[in-house]
Every structure is written in C-alpha cells, then in structure tokens.
Amino acid sequence: MKIGLVGAGLMGRTHAAAWAATPATLAGVVALEDGAAQALAAQAGAVVYPTLAAMLPHVDVVDICTPTYLHAAQVLAAAAAGKHIICEKPLALTMTDTAAMIAACEQAGVWLLVAQVVRFFPEYAAARHMVARGDIGTVAVTRLTRCGFKPARQNPQSWFHNPAQSGGMMLDLMVHDFDYARWLCGEVESVYARHIAPRFPQAAGDYALAILRHTSGAITHVEGGWAYPVPLFRTALEIAGSAGLIEHPAASSAPIGVYLHATEATDVETAVPASPLAEDPYTTEIRHFYDVLTGRAAPRVTAHDGAAAVQIALAAIESARTGRAVRPQEVTA
Amino acid sequence: MKIGILSLAHLHAEAYIDNVRAVPGVELMGLADEDPARAEHFARQSGTPHFASYAHLLAARPDAVLVCSENARHRPLVEQAAAAGVHVLCEKPLATRVEDARAMVAACQQAGVTLMTAFPMRFSTPLLEIKKLLDAGHLGQVYACNSTNQGECPAHLRAWFVDPELAGGGALTDHIVHLADVLRWYLHSEVTEVYATANRILYGAEVTVETGGLVLLTFASGAIASIDCSWSKPPYYPTWGGLKLDLITEKGLVTVDAFKQVLTVYRQQQQRPAWAYWGSDANQAMIDEFVAAIRAQRPPAVTGEDGLRAVEIVAAAYRSVHSGQPEKL
Numbered sequence: 001m002k003i004g005l006v007g008a009g010l011m012g013r014t015h016a017a018a019w020a021a022t023p024a025t026l027a028g029v030v031a032l033e034d035g036a037a038q039a040l041a042a043q044a045g046a047v048v049y050p051t052l053a054a055m056l057p058h059v060d061v062v063d064i065c066t067p068t069y070l071h072a073a074q075v076l077a078a079a080a081a082g083k084h085i086i087c088e089k090p091l092a093l094t095m096t097d098t099a100a101m102i103a104a105c106e107q108a109g110v111w112l113l114v115a116q117v118v119r120f121f122p123e124y125a126a127a128r129h130m131v132a133r134g135d136i137g138t139v140a141v142t143r144l145t146r147c148g149f150k151p152a153r154q155n156p157q158s159w160f161h162n163p164a165q166s167g168g169m170m171l172d173l174m175v176h177d178f179d180y181a182r183w184l185c186g187e188v189e190s191v192y193a194r195h196i197a198p199r200f201p202q203a204a205g206d207y208a209l210a211i212l213r214h215t216s217g218a219i220t221h222v223e224g225g226w227a228y229p230v231p232l233f234r235t236a237l238e239i240a241g242s243a244g245l246i247e248h249p250a251a252s253s254a255p256i257g258v259y260l261h262a263t264e265a266t267d268v269e270t271a272v273p274a275s276p277l278a279e280d281p282y283t284t285e286i287r288h289f290y291d292v293l294t295g296r297a298a299p300r301v302t303a304h305d306g307a308a309a310v311q312i313a314l315a316a317i318e319s320a321r322t323g324r325a326v327r328p329q330e331v332t333a
Numbered sequence: 334m335k336i337g338i339l340s341l342a343h344l345h346a347e348a349y350i351d352n353v354r355a356v357p358g359v360e361l362m363g364l365a366d367e368d369p370a371r372a373e374h375f376a377r378q379s380g381t382p383h384f385a386s387y388a389h390l391l392a393a394r395p396d397a398v399l400v401c402s403e404n405a406r407h408r409p410l411v412e413q414a415a416a417a418g419v420h421v422l423c424e425k426p427l428a429t430r431v432e433d434a435r436a437m438v439a440a441c442q443q444a445g446v447t448l449m450t451a452f453p454m455r456f457s458t459p460l461l462e463i464k465k466l467l468d469a470g471h472l473g474q475v476y477a478c479n480s481t482n483q484g485e486c487p488a489h490l491r492a493w494f495v496d497p498e499l500a501g502g503g504a505l506t507d508h509i510v511h512l513a514d515v516l517r518w519y520l521h522s523e524v525t526e527v528y529a530t531a532n533r534i535l536y537g538a539e540v541t542v543e544t545g546g547l548v549l550l551t552f553a554s555g556a557i558a559s560i561d562c563s564w565s566k567p568p569y570y571p572t573w574g575g576l577k578l579d580l581i582t583e584k585g586l587v588t589v590d591a592f593k594q595v596l597t598v599y600r601q602q603q604q605r606p607a608w609a610y611w612g613s614d615a616n617q618a619m620i621d622e623f624v625a626a627i628r629a630q631r632p633p634a635v636t637g638e639d640g641l642r643a644v645e646i647v648a649a650a651y652r653s654v655h656s657g658q659p660e661k662l
Contacts, residue, residue: 138534138537139534140532140534140535140544140545140563140565141532141534141535141545141546141547141561141563141565143481143561145479147586190530190657192528192530192549192659194477194549194551194557196476196477196557196581199476199555199556199557200474200476200555203474203476203583204583205476205581207476207477207581209477209479209549209557209559211528211530211547211549211559213530217532217534218532218534219530219531219532219545219546219547220547221479221547221559221561223479223559223579225581227476227477227581227586228585228586229585229586232586238565240483240535240545240563240565240566240567241534241535242534242535242536242537244567245565245566245567245570254590254593255459255589255590255591255593255594255612256459256462256463256587256588256589256590257586257587257588258466258585258586258587259585259586259587259588260584260585261584261585262584262585323526323659324658324659325528325657325658325659
C-alpha cells in the first residue's frame with residue numbers, strides 16, 4: 001500500500017513517523033513549504049511532488065495533514081481519483097464542505113477516515129471502553145479540558161491565527177473534546193458557549209467554555225484554550241455516572257498554582273502531549289487506519305463522526321457569537 | 334459575648350459548636366431546635382444548655398445567634414432574631430427565594446443588627462492567597478474561570494437536603510452559591526447573565542431534585558465563569574467533594590484547590606483510600622470574623638447582601654434550566 005502525504009508540518013511529520021510502524025510505504029509527499037517536504041521525503045525514501053494532482057497517480061491512499069481550509073478541495077480531488085483518504089481534524093470549516101466531502105467519498109467508494117486522535121489516546125479510549133461496558137452506570141456529568149499555549153505563536157501570519165483558515169481555537173482545538181463527548185454520551189441536543197476573544201480583544205490568549213446537553217439527558221462541560229504560558233499543556237477528563245466516577249489525571253497538585261506568561265520559554269511550535277507509552281497514540285491511530293484500509297477493522301471514527309464534531313464546534317461558535325444556546329442541527333452551512 | 338445556635342438542622346452546626354467555643358471571650362450560651370430530641374442530643378454531646386424554643390433562647394438575651402435551620406426556614410428565625418435585637422450569622426444559601434433573602438436583609442437593616450452569610454470559602458487560606466495576588470494587580474485582568482464545587486449527595490446526612498420544599502432544590506441550590514460568591518469577591522463585578530442546565534441521572538431513583546448541574550456566568554466586567562455544582566462525587570470517593578477553580582488571567586493561569594491539603598490514608602478497616610484534611614479551618618476564621626465585626630461595630634467581611642446576590646444567581650439558574658437559554662439578572 002502506497003501512502004501519499006499532503007502537508008509536511010508537525011502533523012505530517014507525526015503521521016510519517018507513524019506510517020513507518022505499518023507495512024505500508026510512504027511513497028510521496030506534497031507540501032507547501034519545499035524544505036519541509038524534501039527533508040521528510042528524504043528520511044522516508046519518498047518522492048516529493050509539486051502538487052497533489054501530480055502525486056495522485058502514484059499512490060493508493062492520500063493522507064491529508066494540511067491546514068483545515070485546504071481539506072475540502074484536497075479530499076474532493078483524491079476521491080475523484082478513487083483514492084482512500086485519511087484527513088486530519090477538523091474535517092472541514094463548514095457543514096457544506098463536510099457534506100460534499102462525505103458524498104464524494106461515498107460515490108467514489110473510498111474511505112474517508114478522520115484523524116480524531118483523542119479516540120486513540122489510551123486514557124480516553126480506556127475510559128470510553130469502561131463507560132460502554134457499563135462500569136459506571138449511566139453517564140450524568142462529564143468534564144473535558146484541553147488547554148495549552150497558542151500554536152505557532154512566533155508566526156502571526158500562521159493559518160492557526162486566521163479563523164477563515166483554521167476555524168479558530170473553538171473548532172481547531174475543542175473539536176477533539178466535542179467528538180469525544182459525542183462518542184461517550186451520544187448526540188448533542190444543545191450547546192451554550194462563551195468565548196473570551198470577542199470579549200477581551202486585547203487578550204493574548206484564546207479561551208472558551210461550553211456546556212453540551214445530550215439527547216440522553218447527560219450534560220458535558222468542555223474547556224478549551226490557547227491561553228497558557230509555554231510550555232504548559234493540560235488535558236483532563238472526569239466522567240460521573242450513576243454507578244461510578246472516572247477521573248484523569250488523578251488529583252496530585254498543590255493547593256495553588258501560578259503559571260505566568262513572563263516565565264515562558266519561546267521556542268516551542270505546537271504542543272503535542274507527550275506521555276511515555278510503548279506506542280504513541282498517533283501510531284495507534286495510523287495502524288488502526290491501516291487495518292481499516294486492508295479490511296481488518298471497522299473504523300473507530302467515521303466521516304460522519306468527523307462531520308458531527310465539526311457541527312458541534314460550529315454550534316458552539318454560533319452560541320458564543322449570539323449569546324443563545326444553539327442546537328447543532330441548526331448549523332447547516 | 335454570648336452566642337446561641339438556632340436549629341441544628343444543618344450539619345455545619347456541629348462544627349460551629351466547637352468554632353464558637355474556640356473564640357476567646359465568647360460563650361456558647363445555648364441551643365434550640367424544633368426537634369426536641371435533636372436539641373437534647375447535641376446539648377448532651379457538647380455539654381451546652383438547650384432551650385425549649387427559639388423564643389426562649391432569644392429571651393435569654395444572646396448577643397448573637399447562628400441560624401442553621403433548613404434553607405427554607407432561615408427567614409423566620411432571622412426575622413425573630415432581628416426583632417430581638419440579636420446579630421445573626423445565617424447558614425448558606427441565605428434563602429430559597431429571592432423575596433425571602435431580600436426581606437431578611439431588610440429586617441436586619443431595620444433592626445440595626447449584623448447579618449452575615451456563612452460563606453466560609455472567603456476565609457479559605459488557599460483562596461485568600463490568590464485574592465491577594467488579584468487585588469495587588471499581579472495577575473492583571475481576569476478573563477475566565479472554570480470552577481467546580483462538587484460533592485456527594487447529602488441525602489444520607491440529612492433527609493431535608495433533597496426535599497424540594499425545605500432545601501429549595503438540589504445541586505443547584507446547594508453548590509452554586511459558594512463559587513458565585515467567591516467569583517463576585519475575586520472579580521469585584523456582578524453577574525449579568527446566567528446559563529444553567531441540570532439533570533437527575535445520579536440517584537435518579539432515590540431523589541426528586543436535580544443532582545447534576547453545569548452553570549455558565551457572565552460578569553459585568555466581561556469575564557465568563559463556569560460552575561459545576563453536581564453531586565457527582567460518589568459516597569465511595571476519598572472525601573466528601575471539593576472546591577476548585579482555574580483562572581485565566583492577563584498574566585497567566587492560576588489554579589486553586591481549597592481542599593488539597595490532605596493526607597492520603599489507607600486503612601484496613603475502610604478498604605479504600607481517604608483524604609484527611611489538615612489545612613487551616615475556614616469555618617473557624619469565619620466565626621472569628623463574625624465576632625470581630627460585632628465587637629468592632631463594623632460590617633462583616635461577607636454580608637447579608639452578599640448572600641442575597643448569590644440567591645439571585647441561583648434563581649436565575651433555575652429560570653435558565655426551564656427556558657434552555659441564558660437568563661439576565
């Protein structure tokens with residue numbers, strides 16, 4: 001199986017390393033920045049292509065690790081060429097795009113696998129497994145936290161900082177936990193969110209709080225932020241059910257903590273949480289996708305799941321904008 | 334100074350018995366309770382005189398009383414005490430309805446007696462440490478807060494805690510007020526809008542009040558703050574619950590955990606770890622402040638108005654649960 005990688009940034013490099021753990025071959029690399037693609041291709045023994053169109057005839061699977069605003073066109077091009085697709089999260093910026101992408105892949109009969117990597121983090125996967133098995137009864141209240149510093153903060157021109165290209169923090173980052181909340185507790189009926197960026201335009205960081213109400217009656221609190229001093233990055237989950245409680249991380253901090261921007265280091269690009277594991281979650285994810293592509297597994301996350309997570313994020317953004325609680329299905333474009 | 338306790342319905346009254354006795358120059362003059370057996374039990378246990386009725390206790394001329402009745406029964410006792418010219422520390426929440434809280438504040442104002450709301454978190458040493466940093470300007474503007482005051486379902490402690498009439502509600506009534514008050518104190522700003530959602534999945538078959546709740550407050554300053562008030566710590570958790578907040582500020586992140594100063598204790602008899610708190614006693618500092626304010630004839634650090642503001646926030650939260658939309662204050 002020949003893999004063609006689009007994008008040689010942090011995620012592209014991470015996926016390339018993960019593909020090395022599978023029998024698949026990284027055959028081609030396309031990238032916006034020449035230098036990055038060359039280095040990555042040289043390492044993997046892959047060919048550098050100037051465009052996706054030039055690479056398509058030479059690969060079986062296209063792995064899209066580009067900025068979000070490029071996903072839709074690249075997925076449509078790969079589907080038209082009959083190639084299976086792996087696409088980084090968030091799937092797209094709009095529901096119009098996610099619908100077109102899913103329709104194109106269905107019509108072409110190709111996989112569209114969305115890299116919602118949190119589903120492959122062992123602590124998140126283990127908690128979901130316990131909940132699905134009924135270990136803690138019916139889920140009532142869930143709390144999810146994902147906060148770090150601003151990605152690519154040395155580069156104000158980065159696509160991360162352009163909501164038209166990234167969808168902003170509430171889509172780019174919080175989509176992880178919106179997807180996880182839905183995986184855990186089912187469909188979301190209503191979203192209420194508050195976002196500090198429009199309220200404090202002078203704030204250096206970006207931060208939002210959202211409350212989800214699921215059709216099951218469960219409620220979920222989601223905290224997301226690019227607001228911490230470098231290099232602090234924290235994720236947390238807490239799931240309270242009628243017959244038990246799951247907490248991560250186990251409580252182990254001091255009664256107060258003060259983390260100031262003034263003390264921060266300066267040479268970090270984007271935080272990828274590090275944890276000492278025999279296999280990193282990105283590799284687990286890519287190996288799973290390899291198994292799906294070779295007919296050995298059903299996908300843990302479908303294109304529909306990827307689209308539903310985007311829809312919750314867009315509803316949260318709409319709620320923060322209007323000050324009203326929003327039903328995700330109201331977001332159609 | 335002589336202090337009496339009106340009702341021991343709230344379990345905090347037990348702690349206050351020792352707290353009052355620990356204040357130099359203060360005498361715990363007696364207890365009264367609607368339930369004569371309960372009054373007698375605590376009187377015997379603590380070696381304190383007990384009175385046949387609230388009126389009898391007030392007639393014995395205490396300088397001040399602690400009102401620890403069921404939430405919905407605070408108002409008549411506070412009004413009786415005010416009419417007798419006695420200073421009052423009232424258990425939280427001040428009342429179950431905004432009109433009751435307002436009447437209590439007015440009654441004490443008219444009688445010229447102190448009304449303090451029992452918000453011990455204002456006296457928690459970790460919280461005070463951060464209050465100092467905030468007020469000194471070291472953290473800059475506060476943008477957002479993510480806070481939790483989760484606990485176990487208190488039904489097994491006192492049945493009235495889950496009685497919709499006597500308690501006024503469930504988790505929203507029980508656990509919004511502490512953090513709502515702390516946030517008003519930290520931010521020097523009032524709440525303008527409240528969104529809340531609640532459910533009754535935990536203990537769904539056992540109680541009729543809400544047991545899970547999430548609240549998102551908007552402040553006049555522009556700051557946003559969420560409060561998780563759920564009774565989501567199970568009875569087999571290492572402790573009763575806790576109170577934590579993370580503040581996102583101009584200068585960085587601040588985390589506070591009011592009940593983190595604990596020993597982890599593993600006992601053969603218990604078969605599960607327990608957290609034994611060794612931090613400073615916020616209840617003691619609160620009672621000390623009540624006495625000090627009365628002696629100095631100054632308003633206490635936390636007033637009846639503060640209690641009223643918190644009751645208004647809880648009332649707005651219930652309106653939001655019913656409308657599904659944020660409610661203005």
